[in-house]
Amino acid sequence: MAAAAKTRSGGVCVVLLVCVFTSCQSWVHRAETYKRQISVQLNPNSTSPPPGGDLLHVRAVGDNDTLHFLFCSQGAPTLLLVHTNSSSSTVTVNWPEFLARNNSGSLTVEPQSSILYSTAIVFSRLLEYNDVNDTAEATSKFFPPYELQDFIWSHLRLSGPVALLCGANSTFSNGSLCLKLSVFDSEGRAQTWPQLLHSANSSQVEVWLDGIVPRANNSRFLLELQAVGGAYPFSRVDVRRSIDDEYTPTIFKVSQWVSSANGSSDILGFVQWKPVAYLQSLPALENSTSCRYSDPVLQSGEAIASSSALIQGFYSEPEAMGLNVSFGLAGDPFYNNTMFLSWAVLVGIGSPPVDSFSPLVITIMAVGLGTPMVLLLLGGVCVCLHKKRNSSTSTYEPIN
Numbered sequence: 001m002a003a004a005a006k007t008r009s010g011g012v013c014v015v016l017l018v019c020v021f022t023s024c025q026s027w028v029h030r031a032e033t034y035k036r037q038i039s040v041q042l043n044p045n046s047t048s049p050p051p052g053g054d055l056l057h058v059r060a061v062g063d064n065d066t067l068h069f070l071f072c073s074q075g076a077p078t079l080l081l082v083h084t085n086s087s088s089s090t091v092t093v094n095w096p097e098f099l100a101r102n103n104s105g106s107l108t109v110e111p112q113s114s115i116l117y118s119t120a121i122v123f124s125r126l127l128e129y130n131d132v133n134d135t136a137e138a139t140s141k142f143f144p145p146y147e148l149q150d151f152i153w154s155h156l157r158l159s160g161p162v163a164l165l166c167g168a169n170s171t172f173s174n175g176s177l178c179l180k181l182s183v184f185d186s187e188g189r190a191q192t193w194p195q196l197l198h199s200a201n202s203s204q205v206e207v208w209l210d211g212i213v214p215r216a217n218n219s220r221f222l223l224e225l226q227a228v229g230g231a232y233p234f235s236r237v238d239v240r241r242s243i244d245d246e247y248t249p250t251i252f253k254v255s256q257w258v259s260s261a262n263g264s265s266d267i268l269g270f271v272q273w274k275p276v277a278y279l280q281s282l283p284a285l286e287n288s289t290s291c292r293y294s295d296p297v298l299q300s301g302e303a304i305a306s307s308s309a310l311i312q313g314f315y316s317e318p319e320a321m322g323l324n325v326s327f328g329l330a331g332d333p334f335y336n337n338t339m340f341l342s343w344a345v346l347v348g349i350g351s352p353p354v355d356s357f358s359p360l361v362i363t364i365m366a367v368g369l370g371t372p373m374v375l376l377l378l379g380g381v382c383v384c385l386h387k388k389r390n391s392s393t394s395t396y397e398p399i400n
Contacts (some may be wrong), residue, residue, distance in 0.1 A: 042156065052099065065305045070314075072308070179205055193247075255272070
């Protein structure tokens, strides 16, 4: 009984020590969080809303650098990130040339010598197919794709560094495709699933289909993404695995589409997502569905530039890679079940944020590993005491 009590007290001590350690660790981590100063400008250098779509500029200023996030609905929705080594760099737009889409240079970041890195993500097409046999295979019957450059997009609705863009075409009826951009000033985590971890060097885009009338009884969708850059295109997708699924239950990995310098391990920019989408506006485990990606393939830079005013205006010789993200595996519910689908992706520069073990998982691991150690220690002490007691009682006494 005494040994059991000691074991329980030892386990409690381990738990308390771990809790104190993780609390102190999280407090120190919060105290050292890097922050940027955020400012938002809609349609810079324009005196009136331009025809055909908006251009949002979010400026995130650090100690000695600046991140420029440019989100544009002139053509296919495009997010451009430009990193400069100056805290005073600015964006200039020549609107007549920008709207004409005749040549590059209508959108510039000044001074141009301060630019360290730039990348853009184009949400180019939405594809739909009839998964008659519920196989979720690419050999299924595809319908003509929805070219997002041809959509009619609403004006951006702003709430601080958060912008909502919704669009539709003539076949959607009352449905819409929406993109929600969020730019962050520091490290944190989204409030809703999949609760992606973000940093001050990243932004999040949530994409959802709401009420779009499917063209078949067993419809599934794919979203085509184009990653555009200069000398260092997005060439590979890495998959990171973890044993911690506290923030996104049942999901133990994250996919990262990355750009690196000459194939090195140093990551310059990234597109990161978890392989899960949701079939309800309030994400929950019971309405989740899996997603997959195709291998990145080289794309025509000229074709991408013609579909996006932002690409045409900023890049003179764009290099593009493309991939598809498909929603739903064999056996998963079809889009028709709920008429809703949402997915979230993180876009940023530098190395992608990495999830560390949460305090809950660390505590569980510490109890799981610490309790056997305490048992072994106490068992060893008990064995030593028992041997000592036996040796002292069996010793011969001297005879007088």
